[in-house]
Amino acid sequence: MTPMALEGIRVLDFSHLLQGPFATQLMADMGADVIKIERPGKGDLFRSLTFRNKWVGGDQSPNFLAWNRNKRSMALNLKSAEAREVIMKMAETADVVIQNFRPGVMAKMGLGYEDFKKVNPRIVYCSGSGYGVDGPYQTRPGQDMLVQGLTGVMAATGQADQPPTPVGAGFSDQIGAMNMIYGIMTALLWRERSGEGQEVSVNLLAGMLAHQNQEMVTAMNFGEDFERPSSGIGHPGMDAPFGTYPTRDGWITIAMSPFATLIDVLDAPELKVYDDPKTLYDKRDEIWRELARRTGEWHRDTLLEALLAADIWCGEVKTHLEAAEDPQVAHLGLIQSYQHPTAGEVKVVGPAVGMSATPPKISRPAPLVGEHTREVLREAGYDAETIERWLKDGTAGEPENK
Structure with a gap:
């Protein structure tokens, strides 16, 4: 044993x-x-x-x-x-x-x-x-x-x-x-x-x-609360493009990534006017809408393939059932099951720590x-x-x- x-x-x-x-x-x-x-x-x-x-x-x-x-x-x-x-x-x-x-x-x-x-x-x-x-x-x-x-x-x-x-x-x-x-x-x-x-x-x-220490330290030391975005930006303290974006058949996430590389993949050179750290924050909702209009023209898997090839930090947005079927989840053996005396087979998420x-x-x-x-x-x-x-x-x- x-x-x-x-x-x-x-x-x-x-x-x-x-x-x-x-x-x-x-x-x-x-x-x-x-x-x-x-x-x-x-x-x-x-x-x-x-x-x-x-x-x-x-x-x-x-x-x-x-x-x-x-x-x-x-x-x-x-x-x-x-x-x-x-x-x-x-x-x-x-x-x-x-x-x-x-x-x-x-x-x-x-x-x-x-x-x-x-x-x-x-x-x-x-x-x-x-x-x-x-x-x-x-x-x-x-x-x-x-x-x-x-x-x-x-x-x-x-x-x-x-x-x-x-x-x-x-x-x-x-x-x-x-x-x-x-x-x-x-x-x-x-x-x-x-x-x-x-x-x-x-x-x-x-x-x-x-x-939430990073959020608390930022708020307390500058005396300013975060303001939530009005778009799909993923954190109240982050600038564009950080957030969730639509595609023709689902949603994707884009994390901290070079804006110039992103708009190059999206073939949107006209968005270069936004490529400035202050602008990327001040106009993040406007930028999100411009980006979302362009990501919405792509199929999800095709866009992900293009973004990953350009070393853009991105991923799919999955439901719980889709997450359970994820190939990396399967590779790690995270979904397991046991036999319960009255409920029968019960599917569960297994232990998350390896030893x-x-x-x-x-x-x-x-x-x-x-x-x-x-x-x-x-x-x-x-x-x-x-x-x-x-x-x-x-x-x-x-x-x-x-």
Whole structure:
């Protein structure tokens, strides 16, 4: 068996929706034993949310399936004193705890960092929130689109004559997940050196601002906000030709490229009057329209071939389904699948990180609620009689059809 980099690392995962589950899936892909602790019966809220009211296999949310492979599910009623006893017993041998409840919720249940630290001083406890643990926004809901609006990315996206535009994916949450992993891995390395665990705190607000640092530095140091273009220019701070352009049968992107070379390919020498750095910014919308008129006369593949031959930075604009069929995506083996107990074959995007000695892999489907409750309780040392009693009285749970 090929070794995995995080084998032997046990994660108690109390997180839900996207931020925390994506972080723990990244660890699970690398071999960590992630035990997802969910509400009996209902489980993670993402189990009941889906796009376009479509369910994989008729009953599984694609949103949940996307972020929960390679994990085991244990269903526990966290309000039960006996459930807390189980968790603290498991904490004795755990390495990481992840949670993204609102600030203070876990501590009120006796499941805060200080509670875990008393049982296991080596524990790394990671909390994710919308806006941090205190301050004027403490009671606000911390949701992806709301944070995009608060941090400038929405006001900088889209065209000037349209409403501020959210990114078409859970960008804030996914940045938050990456920051969780960054903090956890750093804390685990520190633990190897010092023998001490610690608390890691991540919030969506800080993450989104940090990942827009070039835009923030520009705006703050010049005292000027970006102005969105009214055309297909791809960034509020960029000049022409940077942006998206139409063709006869689709759209292409053109990034930072010599304007003179571009108009030579398009056979538009009359546009040389724009070839000046200040003009390329000041008249970027006008220039975009002139360029778009000319790119619109080409078939997409023919234009791309001509632009690439001239070393113009360009590419196709593809839908999600087209991206899944992309030849480079196929070459990298990025689209994979697994067998789910009720949904059947589930197509997924595989791990994005390569490891020469300890490659990640998909070894488990996203679990059913409480699918591994008995298994995990047995591993924790509880006898069959106790487990049956807890399943009957609601302290623990397992799938209804099991």
